[in-house]
Amino acid sequence: MAAEALGTPCWADATFSDIEAAKRFYGELLGWTYGESLPEFGNYTQAYLDGRAVAALMPPMPGQDVPAAWCLYLASPDAEATTAKVRENGGTVLVEPMRVGEFGTMVLAADPGGAAFGIWQAGTHEGFQARTVPGAYAWAEVFTRQPEKSDAFFPAVFEYGVKRMDDDSVDFALYDLGADPVLGRMKMTDDFPPEVPPYLNVYFTVADCDAAVEKAQAMGAVLRFGPMSMPFGRFAALTDPEGAPFSVIDGTTTEGDPPALKDAS
Structure with a gap:
């Protein structure tokens, strides 16, 4: 590859x-x-x-x-x-x-x-050998309190296009390479405790979001958000037993229409 x-x-x-x-x-x-x-x-x-x-x-x-x-x-x-x-x-x-x-x-x-x-x-290690199948990487989002800085920085460094969600209730953007979105960007709201630093949230694919959440909690993970269905799948945000944040998503269980996006300008 x-x-x-x-x-x-x-x-x-x-x-x-x-x-x-x-x-x-x-x-x-x-x-x-x-x-x-x-x-x-x-x-x-x-x-x-x-x-x-x-x-x-x-x-x-x-x-x-x-x-x-x-x-x-x-x-x-x-x-x-x-x-x-x-x-x-x-x-x-x-x-x-x-x-x-x-x-x-x-x-x-x-x-x-x-x-x-x-x-x-x-070099010889080219990266993920599987994606978007249960157990593999699915998606990631930049969680930041300063979205304007991220929206300027990442496109300048990685040549992304930027499209923002046309919704006043949430500050969310997609970074793309041509037609393909490759990364999301979410503004951290006051729901995030001030001691939580900005981070890139990694999503892993699961076959059943609710079952994965139940299993994760039984092993000591903490549910932070969800499970919730959206146009791209059913997802939940957790922290693992050692405190590392991550998310799980079942991309086959969707709800609603994709959000309207507008070019950043």
Whole structure:
């Protein structure tokens, strides 16, 4: 498979202090199996769905005290050039371009509002080997308190088009590459406690949203929103037992008409 186009969500991984507990949780919930940990790469452990790579889990680096969180990576054919664009457009580079063996080159960055994300220049590891099937990545959204900054930053860095939802009750936008939406952007309302930082919310596909929520809660996850049906599927937002936010969505259970969108200008 060819490497993804600039700005395409191409990979997701997460950091957990109790990686064995995280492996059990996501394995039970999403049907993942796991490859061998790679000590030379910080015990990075790849997750598989029917033999196809779908995500990865890892422990914090020694001495590092970071909250559990998912990180979404956006593809770049030139990590150095994209890193320069991050800086030029007011973003913050958290980890400089770093070669990861033969697998590729990674960067960690944040937009001007503080939402962290990754950049991935593929080597032998080109990203997700499955999408939008139960257990695999489905979608992601930038959750931010400063939507105007995100709406300027991400298109400048990744050449996205921007369309905003034509609805005064919600501040939501879609970032697209041509005709294809690749990422959403949602303004964080006062419903979010002030201590919750901006973040990229990763959605995983499930066959039955309500059943997945019930299973997740039984294993210690906390339901934050939903389940709710919308034109794109039935979804729910949760935090896993270690506190990392994520969402699940059943794209086959839909309700209502797609929202009206308008070009940002």
